[in-house]
Structure formats: structure tokens, C-alpha cells
Amino acid sequence: MIILLSLLTFLTHSPKIKIENAWVRPAGKGMNSALYFNIENSNTKPDVLYKVSSPVAELVQMHKTVETNGLAEMKQIKSVTIPSNKTIEFKPGSYHVMLIKLKRDLNVSQKIDFVFYFKKAGKINVQAEVKGQ
Amino acid sequence: MFSFKIEKYLLVISFLSIILIYGCSKKLPMDKQIGFDSITLLNQDSSQVVFPDEYKNKILLLTFIYTNCPDICPMTTHNMQLLQEEVKKDNLKNVQFAELSFDPERDVPSVLKEFGDIRNINYNNFTFLTGKEADVKKILNNMDILALPGDTTKTESGNVYFFTHTDRIDLIDQNGRIRNEYRGSKANIQEIIKDIKALED
Ligand SMILES: [Cu+2]
Numbered sequence: 001m002i003i004l005l006s007l008l009t010f011l012t013h014s015p016k017i018k019i020e021n022a023w024v025r026p027a028g029k030g031m032n033s034a035l036y037f038n039i040e041n042s043n044t045k046p047d048v049l050y051k052v053s054s055p056v057a058e059l060v061q062m063h064k065t066v067e068t069n070g071l072a073e074m075k076q077i078k079s080v081t082i083p084s085n086k087t088i089e090f091k092p093g094s095y096h097v098m099l100i101k102l103k104r105d106l107n108v109s110q111k112i113d114f115v116f117y118f119k120k121a122g123k124i125n126v127q128a129e130v131k132g133q
Numbered sequence: 134m135f136s137f138k139i140e141k142y143l144l145v146i147s148f149l150s151i152i153l154i155y156g157c158s159k160k161l162p163m164d165k166q167i168g169f170d171s172i173t174l175l176n177q178d179s180s181q182v183v184f185p186d187e188y189k190n191k192i193l194l195l196t197f198i199y200t201n202c203p204d205i206c207p208m209t210t211h212n213m214q215l216l217q218e219e220v221k222k223d224n225l226k227n228v229q230f231a232e233l234s235f236d237p238e239r240d241v242p243s244v245l246k247e248f249g250d251i252r253n254i255n256y257n258n259f260t261f262l263t264g265k266e267a268d269v270k271k272i273l274n275n276m277d278i279l280a281l282p283g284d285t286t287k288t289e290s291g292n293v294y295f296f297t298h299t300d301r302i303d304l305i306d307q308n309g310r311i312r313n314e315y316r317g318s319k320a321n322i323q324e325i326i327k328d329i330k331a332l333e334d
Binding site: 025026027028030031032033034059063065067070071072073074092093099100101105106107108132133 | 200201202203204205207208211247248251252253279283286288289290291293295297298299300301316318319
């Protein structure tokens, strides 16, 4: 019984939404950058990422880059649904979190704090490293 | 009878020359002369660069960016850096790299310099270019580069806008002719190196 109970506690406390490999592009103060990462949802139900915030930028928005006939364009997206037992990749040339008008320089190897907001999982703190790409 | 022989002879000659021309140029899919000359631009240090004259007798990889771009242009710039490293590793001489901004209003030399510095650009054979709006437009039009400003977004400290733009790297040969073009953000480094080597021969 005790084992069962502790297993149950373990299960309910284990993170069901995991954000991994978060990284940011270097950019100067006043310029723009992007945040990339993977979101893994090991819940039995989908969850929705609807906001990301950070103190380093005046504006933080979710975007998707689409390329048609050699023309690259960004579209703002309101939210991203992560299906159950799936991983969604935010990567260059695709989904990204855009950091608009940086309040300071983002230099390689610095760590930047973010808060991710999910409909079910709530707030999740994420630290991302600035990588020279 | 005699004229028939000459005709036959000419036919063979023209056939041979077609094969010869085809054989020489087939390595690279394009051969298009840049349709302008001597446009004075500025580099990241505010020094004048006369384009394309500056690159005569050199192989040039040219791309088009704006530094406010958060996703595509940094990818392209990273690919240009990878190409620069590869060119050095393969000991390919005479290859130059240039990125022309299609947003000269915001991308003044100091802004280009900051964009390069934060990425540790090796300026040895790598130049950022900007210029007068009309001059830049002339180059873009001639090289079929589209850059369309989108809606303006308001922020605390001012406005910002982004471009829908062509994602391309051009390979220009020693005679100022465009010999191939690649998708800038998703460039295949080895394919481009192979093309550079074909131009070196
Ligand atoms: Cu974006």
C-alpha cells in the first residue's frame, strides 16, 4: 500500500511537460532574436502553449517561418497545441519564439530566463543558453 | 558537290562547338551577367566598396539580409560562416563573401558591424554592405531579390517591422556572371563548395 501510494505521488509529481534544448540566438540591444526548444508532452491529453515571457525583450511573440517559392515570411501564431505523447520542435526556419527589441545584448554562452504558459500545465520556468548560430 | 562538302564540314564544326560549349558550362546551371556596374556601397566600417568592380577576378558568394531578421537571415549568415570556414580548410583562394542589406534605412554601417561582431565574423574576406536606398534597389531589382516590408508592430520604445524576402545565396564568377543560386537558410555547404571548385578550374 505504501509503495503504491508513493508510486502514485511520484507519478503525479513527475513532469508531464518537458522543455528541452532551449537556446537563443545572439543579438545586440534594440535588435531581435529567437528562442528555440523542444516540448515533450507525456500526458494522456494534449496541452496548449499560449504564451512565453522574458525580461530581456520588450515584446515576445510566437511565430512560424514559412517559405513559398523562395520567399521567406513569418506569421504570428496565437498558440501551439502539443498532442499527447508527442514532441513539438521549435527550430530555425519553422516555429520560433521571437524576442523583439532586446533590452540588452545577448552574448554567446549567457543564460536567459523564460516563463512558458500552458493551458493545463500552467507556468513553467525555462533557462536557455545563447548559442552562436 | 563542293558546296555540299563545305556545308557538311560546317555542320560538323558547329556540332563540335556546341558539344564543347555545353561541356564547359554544364558544370554550373546558370550564366547570367550582372546588369549594372560601379555602384558605390558602404561596408560595416563605412568604407566605400564599388560593386561589383571590387569583386572582379574573384569568386563571390553574395546574399541579401536585414539585421532585424530574427530567424532566416541569421541562418543564412551562419551558413555563410560555415562556407567561409570550409573555403579556408580546402585552401580555396580568391573567394569572397558579402551580405547586402535590403533594409538600408535601418542597416547603417554601425548596425551591420554589430550584427557581425556579435557573431564573431571573420572580416578577412567577409563584408557587410549597405548603401543609398535607390542604389540598393537597383541591385535587388537586377538580381530578382524581393524584400517586402510587413506591418509595423508597436513596442515600448518604438516601432518594428519585418520583411517577407527572398532567401538566396548567389554564386558569382570571376567575370561578374551569376553561375548558381541556392536557398540561403538551408544551403547545402558541400554542393556550394563543389561549385566553387568548378569555377576555380
Ligand atoms: Cu519571427
